[in-house]
Structure formats: structure tokens, C-alpha cells
Amino acid sequence: MPWVIKYRPKKVDDVVNQEEAKSTVLTWIHSWLEGKRPTKKALLLYGPPGVGKTSLVESIAAEYGLELLELNASDYRRTQDIRKTVAVASQKKPLFKKMMIILMDEVDGLSPRSDAGGIEELMKIIPNSINPIILTANDPWKDSLRPLREYVTMVQFKQLTTNQIIAVLQNICNKEKIQCDREALKFIAEKSLGDVRGAINDLEAVAEGYGRVTFNIVSLVVKPREKNIDLWRTLNSVFYAREFWQARKAVNTSEEDYETLMAWINDNIPAKYEDPEDVFRAWDSLARASIFLKRAKSGNWFLLPYVFDLIGPGVSFARKNGQVLRNRFSYPAKIKEMAQLKSVRENREGVARTIAKRIHASKRIVKSEVLPYLFLMMKYGDINRVSKLSSYYSFTEDQLRYLAGSRVKEIISSMNREVSSVKETKSAESSKYAAKKKRRSRSK
């Protein structure tokens, strides 16, 4: 039995170093078990490969005695397959067990072209499911997943540190009674870039082949997997490259598109470089790459190689003074914020549109010339005027929250008071009118 299966976590406690994710998932499962279905019927567990996403779900199912329907990427590709399996399962009460968890691995692997409709089908199924659905992905910020993100609760799994991986490997060595050098394990752990599964596979390969795990053997045998270089590997090669060709090759062979790659480098320069001159040189190179990319994309594709030169070696050799910092790579804030702050953007555009129409100016002008004053009025202005202004422009509650922050409640209750006082005056007037009518009819 391969070690990755043999040493897979069996109990929830065996899943290491993911406390936050663990507690989120457990709370969510508990509310299902208590019969309180959460508003979002699906979770999306995301993080680099081999950090325990699937294992956690499997161990929960085992520990709580739940049925588990596991679908691998290859099982459910097309719309019809999803209908046949997931849609049916989502409405089914398990025969012998309390509840069924539907687990779909690697949803970011669904290809928008050949697996067309898969994501849409999932979005139809999730809101009505009577069973908990759990999805996993390495890269949840992919464009193809954007619509799906609104239907799920996102749970982040952290990349494991080298030391955490060493501990896992050491534990296996002890159980298998194999002589393992600390240095060798460290080497494997570093090469794995946070992927425990990959590290265990490497360990097993060395142990099986040589009967012992020493630094000399390991440093010859274990190589970073070049096939399918992923982002972490690309970034590592860029920031740690020793030769021009290493950095260039990393960029050239990466499967990510250039913009994604640049967004990643853009956000990780400060995590890796510290010396102001190094930082500037790296950014200058990236900025120049961005110009070349723009030129290449407007029809001059022969300029693309220069983009590679600048984002790979250009960034690598920007470092002259300082060290490469040990910080881990992080998701580009821009991509994250675009998803999370989508609502800010919507409210901002909504308010700008309303006002632009009324004062006959462009949204651009409204945003730069009017919004700054409107923020002030809404946040600190006389409540009476503010609530009337809000009713006049019919701002929604979300828009009010965007404009006035925590004052939103005060404004809304003042708006309500106004409405009811208008009603009162109206009803007072109408009762006066009715009284008059009565008198008149009496006098007749």
C-alpha cells in the first residue's frame, strides 16, 4: 500500500496544522446534524495540493458515521454526469446512515470548454440540496469559478511549513523503522513546497529504492517536479533562481497566463525582497514587462519573449543587496479583494450612476468630485437632512452602509420616522376632512 494512503489521516485529530479550517468545517457539519441547514449548502475548501482538504472530509465522515459520496475530477466532468450523480445524491436520504456528504474534488479542474455547463449545473443543485456538499480546489480565484463562489462558504487551508512537513515525515520514518537523516528530511520538505503528499511520495521512493534516507541520496534523487510546474514552483524559481535560464524557464513553462503570473509576482515582491533598491529594480522590471505585454497583445506577438525575460530573470536579478526573505507566498490581494469587495464596487457604481443621471455628469466626475462630499454629509451631517436626502435618491440599505458606515441604522430609523409622520399628518388631514364632511352632511 502506498504510504500516502497508509498514512492518510484516519481521525479528525490526525489532520495537522489546519485548526482554523477544521473548526469552520466542523461547525458547519454540526449544524447539518442538528437539523439546522446552513444558508450556504456547500463549502469550498481551497489551498495548495496535499495539505489535507480531502483527508479532513474523509476523516469527518468516518468519525461521525456518515455516508460519503466521493467524486473525483474524472467522474463527473460533463453536465449530464453531474445531473446523474450529484443532482440525484443531493436529494437522497441515505438508507443506513444519518446523513450523506457529497465530496467533489478539484472543481478548479473543470474546463470551461470541454466540461461546459458543469459549474452552472452545480449552481442549480447547491441551493436545494438536502445533503452537505463539499468542493475542493487548489485555485479558487480562477475566473471560471467566479459565479460559483457566491454559492459556497470558502474555507482556506494553509500551506504547511517546512518544519511541519518534516514532523510528518519523521513520524512515518519512525513507524516504518527506517533510518532517516534530519538533513535529508529537510531537503525533501523544502523541495515539496508545502505539498505533504508529494513529500511522502518522495520519501517512499528513496526509502524503497535505497533502504535508507540520507542527505547524499536525497539530494541526488529528489528533484522538484518539473512537469506541470504550478504557481508556487514558478514563483520559487523566479525568486530563488541562480542562473538566467532557470528564471526564464520557470516563466516560460508555467501554465498560468501572463496576467495571473504578473499579479502574483506583483504581490509577492515585498514578501521576498526587503532592500529598497532591490524592491524597486524588481518592480521596474515588472512594470516594463507590463508595457511589453500590452504591446505584444496589440498584435505584436513577437514581443512576448521580452515579457518572459523581464518577469523571470528581470525580477530574479533585481536582488543585489539584500537576502531573499523567508516569508511565504500569498494570494494576490488584488484578486482576493476583487471577489470580496465586489459589493463595495457595486454600491459605489450604483450610487455614482444614480447621481450622475441627476446632475448630468459622468460617473467618473461623480466619483472624484461629488462622492468625497457625499461621504462627509452622510457620515457627519445633520440627520434630518441626511435621511431626507437618502429617501430622495432612494439609496438601498447596502448603499447607505457604503456611504455612512455605522451610521446606517440611525439613518434608516430616521427615514422610517419620517414616513410614519407623513402618514400621520395625512391621516390627520383625512380625518379632519371626514369630520368636515360629516358636519356638512349633518347640517344638510
Add this chain to the structure above:
Amino acid sequence: MGFEAELLWAEKYRPRSLKEMIDQQDIINRLTRFAEEKNMPHLLFAGPPGTGKTTAAHALAHDLYGDAYMQFMLELNASDERGIDTIREKVKEFARSKTPPEIQFKIVLLDEADNMTSDAQQALRRLMELYSGSTRFILAANYPSKIIDPIQSRCAFFRFTTIRREDIINRLKFIAENENVEYDEEALDIIYEVSEGDMRKAINILQASAYLGKVSAEVVFRVVGMARPKDVKDMIEASLKGNFIEAREILRKVMIEYGLSGEDVVKQIHRELMGSNIKISDEIRVLIADYLGEIHYRISQGSDEDIQLSAFLAWLSMIGRKVGV
């Protein structure tokens, strides 16, 4: 105060008819003649923001067609429309719609026309010719030099100037009295100084100040200080001190919360740097202007805004450390 509606004063006190307009008297006289003769050529209104270009166009249409003039006027804004194709579709549709009684043409108002590329302007020129039988175009622009010659030569040209001090102050007084707002004369002076002859800006400052209480010099200064995204200044200062990471966080905030485009941010950086608020030597100021101009050009050519501006901030913190600001 009763149940009178409350709206942005820039909307509430916008003149509806040419007669109500103040300032720009030469222009108003010529436009009034068009309204009386019920005929006009294509018009190009050029001038700084808040000087009455859009208002004059609406007032002219109002005086031509009456209160329900909007059915005979198509209002487009070059910076909000998605390219010349949507403009073409909308104009085509509009040209087909019903014509006003007595008057032979309808009006297309294209605001911020100087934000169109010269290719789009060429296409616009063809549109103007194609529909010249049934429509007249009014183009409004801040910078007439950005309008291509063939369009300029087809339009009657009107240059709007910044609004005079007394006109702005009188208007502010009128509004304040109408709104039962207490004010100091001195405060209105300050509003005029800050607004630089931009009526919309002056009215916005007055309204925001009035919402905070009596319009005094102190309140006006507070409003102006708070409304100008001071963040840009903080961002520059943080970089100059070498706090690059902090500077970059402010950049994110400015671009997301206020929704400023990369170009807007560059312009604000420029404004801050050329003012006296930031203490640096003039030599450095020139150096920064040079690099900022380069960044501005790159962004205008479609390069990634975030990357370019981050590069600028990284450069600024490097310079800041070197010269010890």
C-alpha cells in the same frame, strides 16, 4: 422645514433655462438667439469643469422644446459609454425617433468628448455628417485641443471661462438663504478660493459645510481637508519615509473605496507634489515629475495600473531613503 424634499444642491439649483444662467453672458446671448430662431449649427463647448457647459446645453434644449425637452435630446457621456459602437447605435436609434413639432432637428449632447480617442472621433465625425439632416450635436470638452480638427471645423466654438468671484459668491448666498443656512462672508470667500471658479465644486462644499452646522471658515476648511482624499498625501509621505508597504496599502484603499482610476491617482499625486504641502527639495520634485510622467504615459497606453503605480511607490521609497527625506 416641513416635508420639502432634500437633494444635492448641485441638482436643485441648476438653472433650467438660459434666462436663469449667470455669467458667460456672451455665450448665453448667442445661444438665446439660436433658441429664438429655432435653428443652430453643431456646437462645441469647451472650458474647465463646473463652468456651465452641460447646463447651457440643457437650458438651450429646454428653451427650444419646452419643459419636456428630454424626449428630443439624447444625452451621452463619452467616459461612461462603452466605445464608439454603442454611441453609434444610440444615435442611430435616436435619429429614427419622432421629431419635435416646428423644429427640424433634435439634439445629441456628447459630454466629455475629449475623452474619446482620435479614431473614435473620426467615427463620430462621420456620424455627425450622416445624421446632420435630423440632428445637431453639442460636444462638451475640457480641453478643445484634444478634439480633432475636422470636428472643430464643423462646430460653432464656444469657450467657457471660470466663473467670476462675485457670481459664485452671490449664487452661494442665494442658496444659503433659500436653505435657511447661517454663514460667514469670510467662509464664502474661502469656498470661492478653493473651488477655483468651479460652480459645482463650490456648491458641493457649501452643502457639505451646511450639513455640519453654521458655514464658518473653520467648517469650510474642515470639509475641504476631509473631502480631498488626504490619503494620497499620506501615501506619498509614507513612501518618501521608506514605508513602502504602508504606502501600497493606501494605494489599494484609494483605488477600491473611492474607485479612482490609475490616471486619477497619478493626477492627484501630481497635484500634491507640485503644491507646497510636501516638503522636498525642488531638485527632487523635478526628478519625481519626470518619473511620474513616464508612469502616467504607461497607464494611458493600457499598461497595468496597479503594477505601474506600485513601481512608482517603490521608486519613491528608494529615493526617499537615499536623500533622507
